[in-house]
Amino acid sequence: MKLSKESILGLIALGTFLFMALLAPGFLSSNNINSMMFQIPEFGLLAIAMMVVIVTGGIDLSITYIAALAGVGAALMLTNGFGIFPAIIMAILFALACGAFNGFIVSKIGVSPILVTLGTMVLFEGVILAITKGSSISGFPDAYSLIGNGYYLGLVPFSIVIFAIFAIITGLLLSKTSWGRRVYMYGSNEVATLYSGVKNSKVLMKVYLYAALLAAISAIIMTSRYNSVKVDLGSSYLLQSVAAAVLGGTNIHGGYGKVIGTIYAVFVFQFIRNGLNLLGFHSSLVDVVIGSILILVLTMNFFSDKFKKKQEQKNASQAA
Amino acid sequence: MKKLVFSLLMLMFLVGILAGCVSENTSGSSEEGSNDSGGEESSDDGEMNIAVVPKLVGIPYFNASETGAVQAGEELGVNVEYTGPTQADASAQVKVIEDLVSKNSDVIAVAPNDPASVEPVLKKAKDQGIKVMDWDTPADKELVDLSVKQVDDEEFGRHMAGKLVEAMGTEEGKIAILTGGLSAANLNLWIDAAKKEFDENYPDIEIVSEKIPTDEKQQVAYQKTLDLLKSYPDLKGVLAVSTPAPLGAAQAVQEKGLQDEVSVVGSALPNDSEPFLEDGSLDTAVLWNPKKLGYLTAALGKMLAGGEMPEDGQEIENVGEISVKDDGKTVIMGPPADFTKENAGDFDF
Numbered sequence: 002m003k004l005s006k007e008s009i010l011g012l013i014a015l016g017t018f019l020f021m022a023l024l025a026p027g028f029l030s031s032n033n034i035n036s037m038m039f040q041i042p043e044f045g046l047l048a049i050a051m052m053v054v055i056v057t058g059g060i061d062l063s064i065t066y067i068a069a070l071a072g073v074g075a076a077l078m079l080t081n082g083f084g085i086f087p088a089i090i091m092a093i094l095f096a097l098a099c100g101a102f103n104g105f106i107v108s109k110i111g112v113s114p115i116l117v118t119l120g121t122m123v124l125f126e127g128v129i130l131a132i133t134k135g136s137s138i139s140g141f142p143d144a145y146s147l148i149g150n151g152y153y154l155g156l157v158p159f160s161i162v163i164f165a166i167f168a169i170i171t172g173l174l175l176s177k178t179s180w181g182r183r184v185y186m187y188g189s190n191e192v193a194t195l196y197s198g199v200k201n202s203k204v205l206m207k208v209y210l211y212a213a214l215l216a217a218i219s220a221i222i223m224t225s226r227y228n229s230v231k232v233d234l235g236s237s238y239l240l241q242s243v244a245a246a247v248l249g250g251t252n253i254h255g256g257y258g259k260v261i262g263t264i265y266a267v268f269v270f271q272f273i274r275n276g277l278n279l280l281g282f283h284s285s286l287v288d289v290v291i292g293s294i295l296i297l298v299l300t301m302n303f304f305s306d307k308f309k310k311k312q313e314q315k316n317a318s319q320a321a
Numbered sequence: 322m323k324k325l326v327f328s329l330l331m332l333m334f335l336v337g338i339l340a341g342c343v344s345e346n347t348s349g350s351s352e353e354g355s356n357d358s359g360g361e362e363s364s365d366d367g368e369m370n371i372a373v374v375p376k377l378v379g380i381p382y383f384n385a386s387e388t389g390a391v392q393a394g395e396e397l398g399v400n401v402e403y404t405g406p407t408q409a410d411a412s413a414q415v416k417v418i419e420d421l422v423s424k425n426s427d428v429i430a431v432a433p434n435d436p437a438s439v440e441p442v443l444k445k446a447k448d449q450g451i452k453v454m455d456w457d458t459p460a461d462k463e464l465v466d467l468s469v470k471q472v473d474d475e476e477f478g479r480h481m482a483g484k485l486v487e488a489m490g491t492e493e494g495k496i497a498i499l500t501g502g503l504s505a506a507n508l509n510l511w512i513d514a515a516k517k518e519f520d521e522n523y524p525d526i527e528i529v530s531e532k533i534p535t536d537e538k539q540q541v542a543y544q545k546t547l548d549l550l551k552s553y554p555d556l557k558g559v560l561a562v563s564t565p566a567p568l569g570a571a572q573a574v575q576e577k578g579l580q581d582e583v584s585v586v587g588s589a590l591p592n593d594s595e596p597f598l599e600d601g602s603l604d605t606a607v608l609w610n611p612k613k614l615g616y617l618t619a620a621l622g623k624m625l626a627g628g629e630m631p632e633d634g635q636e637i638e639n640v641g642e643i644s645v646k647d648d649g650k651t652v653i654m655g656p657p658a659d660f661t662k663e664n665a666g667d668f669d670f
Contacts (some may be wrong), residue, residue, distance in 0.1 A: 026424075032449075033423035040416055134504055137411075139437030150441055226414055229437030237410040278420035284378050284407050 006250040006302065007262040013298075014268040021276030028276055037275055038157060039150070042164035045267045046144045047238050048245035049171050050215035052263045055246050056175075056188045057208050058113030058132045058255025063103060066125035067213050071096040071220040073129055076138040085145050092224075093217045099125060100213025101206070108205035129232045139229030149226030160222045172260040174211075183199060185210060188255030236299035244295050245270060250302070269294070342639045353474055366399050371622035372426040374417060375405040376434050376458070382590060383432075384613050385458075393639075397404030399623045400585060402426070411438040428622040430469070432457035438463060441484050449468065452625045456618040466575035467625055468651045469618050471609040472505060472652075473644075478514025480657050481586055481607050485558050486523055488584035488604035492556030493525035497549050499587070501537040501563025508562045511588075515560060529553050537567050542569025561587030567606060571597035591660035591668040598662045606660040611670055617654055 004012075018183045021028045043159060047064055054061040061067075074095035078088035099121065106117045153159045175181035186194040195201050224230045249266035251258030277287045352413040365444050373390045375383040387403045394401030404421070406413035406622045411434045419442055420430055429446055433455065443453045443464050462468065486492060498515070512532055519526045529549075531647040535542040542565060549556060550573065559574075561567040567587025571594070574583050580601040597603035616641045621631055631637075631652055633645040644653045661666070 005504055028433075030423065033420075036419045036423050040419065073497065136504060137437055139435075139440075146441065178339060180395070226441065227411060227435070227438035228441050231411060231412070231435050233410050235404065235410070235412050237408045237413040274416075275420055278404070278417065279424055279448075281402055284404055284417070288407055293526045301324070 010265040014265045019270040021272050025279040027274040038161045042160040045220045046215050046219035047163050048263050048267050050212040050241040052246040052258050054212050055251050056258040058188050062118040063122040064216050065235045066122050067096050068216040068220040070081040071217040071233040072123050072224040076230045079141045094100040096213040096217030100210040104209030108202035137229045137231040148223050149222045231302050283293040328394050368424040369626045370400045371428045372402045372421045374431045376432050377403045377409045379668045384617030385470050385611040389612035390619040391617040393619035397662040401619045409434050411435040415442050420444045427626040428452045430454045430456050433460045436460045436654045471614050471654050472657050474510040475514045477657050479512040479518040481516035482515040484605045485560050489558045492523045495527050495529050496558040499561040499566045499664050500532045503534045539569040540564040542566040543572045546570040546573035558584040565591050570602035575602035591665040595665045598665050608656050608657050
């Protein structure tokens with residue numbers, strides 16, 4: 002039986018879950034399961050956003066600051082007496098503006114994404130610092146905090162429902178629409194894509210806009226969950242989201258990557274982090290474990306790819 | 322593009338429908354279930370679990386408080402878990418606290434990175450019967466059962482002012498005040514107290530300008546002090562508030578060779594200040610002992626778990642006499658600690 006990269010990772014996720022369930026006391030308690038479900042969406046959305054960008058062979062280092070800036074947008078509206086709906090719209094608008102900026106420089110001017118987003122990361126951070134003066138904005142209405150802290154139908158966290166919806170939408174957009182196919186095409190060979198009559202810049206622009214949109218949704222969940230926003234909101238997720246996307250099987254050179262793989266990777270991270278916390282491991286050790294697993298899986302992927310290529314070559318030469 | 326717009330609209334619509342069904346709690350049954358399992362677990366091991374959460378782990382200041390907290394756990398026979406995020410990110414800190422809530426700690430003591438962001442999770446902890454307290458940096462006052470402060474702000478400011486006058490050796494002359502940032506609440510309280518001390522007890526001391534912000538950076542403090550030394554050649558002293566500022570000021574004084582003419586006093590950690598203390602470019606560093614703060618936090622956590630509240634003037638072993646403010650739940654560890662040339666080498670933070 003042949004298993005895809007994603008299914009193997011899914012089994013690893015299941016394995017870590019069972020492992021932690023056996024080892025960590027209270028891992029399966031309904032309290033803990035609930036708190037894990039509250040922790041997954043904000044990170045999962047950022048990881049998916051990062052994945053979409055990486056599929057084009059780029060990277061978005063400004064993603065957490067886009068999220069923070071979107072959060073500031075929502076916070077400004079809320080603290081100035083506007084309702085929840087305008088606040089959400091404002092968050093999305095702020096993020097889309099950032100995404101458009103990134104997208105414009107990457108796609109129209111053609112600067113490499115890592116440089117552009119490194120620059121905009123500092124730029125957005127500066128903008129937030131200028132707006133907030135470095136302190137946090139807080140004090141949102143109770144109804145707003147339900148987005149990140151409430152339960153849907155009294156059963157599952159509302160935020161995980163939002164996460165599921167966006168995960169499905171992203172999956173559909175990538176696999177069923179022409180834009181999605183072009184994203185993969187661009188990622189594997191941009192020149193060939195261009196000569197197939199695809200407007201590369203348009204595809205790229207939409208990629209950065211979409212990543213920014215996901216960042217905005219993540220920001221709404223975060224600000225609602227923490228009831229405040231600060232310049233470094235979610236900044237610890239930046240490299241983690243790259244790690245999750247890559248662990249999820251996304252090719253860092255572009256051209257390949259699946260939503261489900263990224264989600265499994267987010268689960269693996271979540272189970273390990275939570276389990277080790279319950280076991281009372283020191284936080285720095287948790288980082289060591291996660292780093293090791295990442296290296297291990299990537300090395301395994303590398304060798305299995307190499308092995309596959311060799312086999313294919315063998316088959317080809319045999320056929321000839 | 323049309324498709325994208327369409328799907329977005331659909332989404333908005335969907336979210337709108339969903340939003341109607343969101344409630345604050347899970348339905349009754351699961352809630353009860355969680356409470357039950359919680360009760361069992363905490364009765365299982367019988368030992369008290371006290372969780373102490375710093376702003377981040379792996380920096381000298383919080384390593385020192387870890388040593389104190391762990392020591393307290395061993396001496397007092399309670400289980401102290403000292404855990405925090407590896408970055409000073411509010412969301413990472415909230416996750417750590419959430420896991421601690423799942424674990425059913427008896428007491429959670431937090432040094433919040435952002436007081437507002439820990440509010441929801443502390444509320445959740447309280448709902449589950451966990452006692453919550455803050456240490457190092459105050460959280461929402463209404464929410465916590467106990468608040469541990471390292472020093473009294475008023476006393477700290479006045480103490481620094483006194484130390485500066487002592488270092489200058491004269492009760493008259495020009496001084497300047499450096500601060501970390503203009504909007505930092507605790508720094509402002511200290512500076513106001515110091516100014517009051519100058520006004521009341523040393524009226525001949527002249528403060529040359531408004532407090533000067535240094536962006537919490539040693540480099541900026543260094544630059545601003547150089548400027549000050551140039552504009553006011555007869556400057557006698559610099560009071561630098563925020564931990565990098567005294568180092569920057571001392572660096573400038575050291576470079577200009579003005580150790581004997583200009584006195585620098587400020588709030589800094591002893592290990593950082595040692596090179597400047599040695600040649601007198603920094604006269605005294607005033608702060609508190611983070612190890613003792615960690616010890617006190619764990620010790621008070623134990624009291625709180627046992628249903629006791631600390632009293633004003635109570636003697637805590639290894640810490641000293643503490644004072645309790647009028648609200649009954651704000652504990653002040655004690656007087657500030659002075660780090661000088663003679664003792665700075667004895668500390669490991």
